[in-house]
Amino acid sequence: MLVAALLPLAQASAQQAPDVLVREVTNEVLEIVRADEALRAGEKHRVMELVDAKVLPHFDFRRMTMLAVGRDWRDASAEQQVRLTEAFRTLLVRTYSNALTQYRDQTVAFKPARFAATDKRVQVRTEVHQSGAQPIGIDYMLEQSEAGWKVFDVIVAGVSLVTTYRSSFADEVRSGGVEGLLKSLEAKNRSLEAEQQHS
Template sequence: MQRRTLATLLASLTVCAALPAWAQAEEAPDALIKRLSADLLELIKQDPQLKKGDIAHISEVVDREVMPYVNFRRMTSAAVGPQWRQANEAQRDKLQQSFKAMLIRTYAGALAQVSDQKVVVKPLRAAPGDTDVLVRTEVHGKGEPVPLDFRLEKKPGEGWKVYNFNVLGIWLVETYRTQFAQELNKGGIDGLIQALSTRTFDASAPATAQTRQ
């Protein structure tokens, strides 16, 4: 269930890339998530390679169209934790690329399971001037609805960007931070880069880190 829901996120962000930057800048974060989710199934129907889990094709789509709408540097640095400050710029670039590649390997196959899901966006609790918001949604399909929450930020001159998300009460960044800490303790930054390149971490594992509510 979690893999299928995360695949919904990946495809939703892919839809986001089809919009001009000015359109996103004028759009409220909850409206953005709602509209992108509505276009999800049509996107997958038009791109069968996504449903087949073609790693090379998914990587190309993510690099070209998804990454501009995600603050992945913030996501990676938060997952790495305090040792991010000790990494040089080359290591930080490798961490981001290796983390992205690991996420694609982990969830690529789940795209095939996306079919008739519908994302229902809950009312946004935020003030007009807020630049960091939580968008709460539910994924409706077979079985019980699945909670899926997004953390988004907006910087001056930029549209909203996702930097964390929560599936079934599990925040992705905090969960990976717990697992990455074990690799960092064993082999430092280079050890984590190597682990990301060769392993698939389990985002469904219970997180012991403090989650952000």
């Protein structure tokens, strides 16, 4: 389900409307995956390169981390906020890279845009279709910034990525403080890295 969360977030003009950005880049990334045998074979290095080049520039990871950590964000020092953002970014990249290796000719349908040209925060709705399975709704929450449209949340089958992490992050902070959350995230990232190296 997470694979489609990767797809729409690649290089495109900051002047594009958010729905156009999602549509054009989704199609571009799907073409890359279909044409690249190493990606289809699940070669981890190639997958990470694709994510780094095509996905990361269009996420606002600081805002995503701030929303996921919630009110505990204010209790984190500036240095901890930087570390939290980097650790959460790494976790999402590794998770999505793993998901991308599961791509098997899914198709993405784009729902009609429901926002005004003057809106600064929008929801772009898509639906992922796969043979023999029910379609999965994947929606992107984007906000306009000086650097263009940036994704700050992904909603998979009606469930917000940010909200999902907020619950587990709050538990970590309650048991070990902000530093405990950091250690937990860093441990998860080391575990994912080890798994990917041995798969």
